[in-house]
Amino acid sequence: MRNPTLIKRLAEALEGLAGEKVRIITHSGGDPDSIGSAYVLSNILRRIGVEDVGVIIPESISTHSRSLLSYLGLELGEVRGDEAYIVVDAGSPHQLGGLSETVGKGRTIVIDHHTTSHEAYGEGYLLFSSEDYQSVCEIVYELAEHLGYRLDGREAEALYLGMYYDTVRFSVADSETMRKACRLIELGVEPSTLLQEFEAVMDISERIARLKAAKRMKLYRIGSWLVALSHVGSFQSSVARSLLGLGAHVAVVAGEGDEGVQVSLRCVQEAVEAGLDLGRIASRLGEEFGGHGGGHAAASRAFCQRGGIDEVLSRSLNLISESFGAEAREVGD
Numbered sequence: 001m002r003n004p005t006l007i008k009r010l011a012e013a014l015e016g017l018a019g020e021k022v023r024i025i026t027h028s029g030g031d032p033d034s035i036g037s038a039y040v041l042s043n044i045l046r047r048i049g050v051e052d053v054g055v056i057i058p059e060s061i062s063t064h065s066r067s068l069l070s071y072l073g074l075e076l077g078e079v080r081g082d083e084a085y086i087v088v089d090a091g092s093p094h095q096l097g098g099l100s101e102t103v104g105k106g107r108t109i110v111i112d113h114h115t116t117s118h119e120a121y122g123e124g125y126l127l128f129s130s131e132d133y134q135s136v137c138e139i140v141y142e143l144a145e146h147l148g149y150r151l152d153g154r155e156a157e158a159l160y161l162g163m164y165y166d167t168v169r170f171s172v173a174d175s176e177t178m179r180k181a182c183r184l185i186e187l188g189v190e191p192s193t194l195l196q197e198f199e200a201v202m203d204i205s206e207r208i209a210r211l212k213a214a215k216r217m218k219l220y221r222i223g224s225w226l227v228a229l230s231h232v233g234s235f236q237s238s239v240a241r242s243l244l245g246l247g248a249h250v251a252v253v254a255g256e257g258d259e260g261v262q263v264s265l266r267c268v269q270e271a272v273e274a275g276l277d278l279g280r281i282a283s284r285l286g287e288e289f290g291g292h293g294g295g296h297a298a299a300s301r302a303f304c305q306r307g308g309i310d311e312v313l314s315r316s317l318n319l320i321s322e323s324f325g326a327e328a329r330e331v332g333d
């Protein structure tokens with residue numbers, strides 16, 4: 001166990017919910033880590049004696065999330081306003097969309113593993129968060145172990161998927177995550193069969209977004225690091241990932257969204273080891289441009305209500321330069 005005290009305290013808090021109505025809320029849109037952990041957690045709560053449990057995904061649900069929900073046979077619940085809430089995998093209440101109002105009224109447990117500071121969660125929240133964990137699914141895995149809860153095959157698959165995607169397909173997984181993944185395989189996960197269900201074929205609009213952004217990209221050198229900046233109307237995070245695939249160490253991709261300028265930031269693991277924390281940079285961008293932001297050291301997102309795309313991108317470059325402690329120079333043609 002990475003953090004036995006956290007797990008023990010969390011187990012006690014959850015046991016205190018016996019007999020209550022509980023809604024588990026993921027961050028907006030959901031992802032395999034938040035949905036996988038919500039699914040298993042809802043089953044654990046039923047065992048603890050919570051009869052009325054529901055899972056809620058705020059805002060619009062991504063296609064990837066939809067296919068996972070249907071695979072797990074998980075039907076979404078509704079918020080009525082008189083339940084206890086458990087927020088999973090959200091680094092700040094902003095990630096709950098419109099639900100943050102209702103949920104912040106008290107009796108809310110937050111289970112998270114982001115590097116972002118959780119100050120935005122007010123007094124009504126009971127925080128169980130540790131950066132020691134590579135996914136919330138890993139926290140739920142340890143919780144199950146602590147409670148002597150036996151995971152069935154479907155639950156093992158749900159946790160496996162969360163661990164897999166939150167470690168960028170195990171590329172940044174450490175030995176502890178892999179040990180847990182192997183244990184889940186012993187419980188019945190067939191990795192290749194399972195992943196075939198979810199490794200979605202990229203549709204044409206996502207391919208075009210990636211290629212357009214590559215064409216528009218501006219490249220900078222900061223010491224020995226290469227930073228790519230670009231902009232595109234949608235698929236910013238997929239595009240940022242693809243720029244790392246082309247060879248950039250860090251990629252920042254912005255686009256106009258419903259909430260102003262939306263920025264996705266990604267970097268390679270070596271950059272994190274050199275001290276870069278994109279979660280903090282995104283939260284800084286959010287603060288400076290009247291929005292919000294956060295995430296992980298290697299992958300984050302910010303929503304900026306003020307400032308245009310160029311302004312936000314150039315500020316991102318400044319913050320990255322500051323972190324690397326060197327000037328950025330544009331790499332010409």
Ligand SMILES: [Mn+2]
Nearest residue numbers: 033089136166
């Ligand atoms: Mn996560």
